[in-house]
Amino acid sequence: MPTNQKSIPVVGTQAAPQGRISDYLSLARFDHVTKHVFVLPGLVLAYALQSPALPALYFNVPVGLLSAICIASANYVINEWLDREHDAAHPTKSTRRAVVVALRPSIVYGEYFLFAITGLVLGYLIGTLFFLTSIAFLASGILYNVRPMRVKDKPYLDVLMECLNNPIRFLLGWAIVDGLTLPPVSVLVAYWMAGAFLMAAKRLGEYRDISATAGVAVLSKYRRSFHYYSEESLMVSCFVYAMMTAFLSGVFLVKYRVEYILVFPFISGLFAVYIWLAARPGSVVQRPERLFHSRRLxxxxxxxxxxxxxxxxxxxxFLDFVATPSFISIPVLR
Known part of the structure; x- marks a missing residue:
């Protein structure tokens, strides 16, 4: 990863203050730990379908969650460090510590590797599947943030790569319970598309707010992919991701557990509330760590x-009829 970047930002005409320990720790975004709720469906589904022994879970669950938190923090550290010049153009992210405080590159990269290695070591204790998924989790952060790949600058790929963490987290939850099999592909891709919907809605909220107050040019400085987006294209992408989520979820429930059809109306309501929030000025969808401040959500x-x-x-x-082909007979009039 590149280390030859400026380590001392400038605020106004004066050099920024030197970073303290709390500034370096803020890069890890511990306030984003709520995102690991996406691990739980994989854990619950694996437990329901595979019926594992409970004693193993008493070790695997806390260690697995701690591993996921460490790797996510490593990704956040490298994200915030490499994005500091772009974040300076964002109305709210310009206050991040990497933007306003002078941080030493050696300490930042040391923090990154400390979180990454700790997460991988803990993941190795869980099992092979969890360990390999942890490597994929870490690699996704590199692909997303680090040049020459830096997928976050490419339209649509930025959304698809960032929300790839959703099925990865699902697979981590599954591997905590069952490290010998893989979950159904349909549920993994549905989880991915659901994450894409959430991320596209976040982009939509950012586009509406920032373009209205500061202009599209500022958006493009913050994230290059916004140069190719419009409010209409982001809305259409939200619709496509939602449709794909519904279709793939239907494939999964018909094949594995028809009872999940009862969840569909509530998922639809959840998506509706989320897109409603995205359309509001200053929406909380732009800051996922604050999503739980919305009572409706x-x-x-x-x-x-x-x-x-x-x-x-x-x-x-009584729900089996949903997955059973049937036809309604029409009486013949004579």
């Missing part, structure tokens, strides 16, 4: 979780 998410858990552990044979 909290209520809809809680309902989804409750119905998902019930549908996972309660068999409902």
């Amino acid at each position: 909290d209520v809809m998410l809680a309902a989804c979780i409750v119905v998902f858990i019930v549908a996972t552990f309660v068999d409902m044979p």
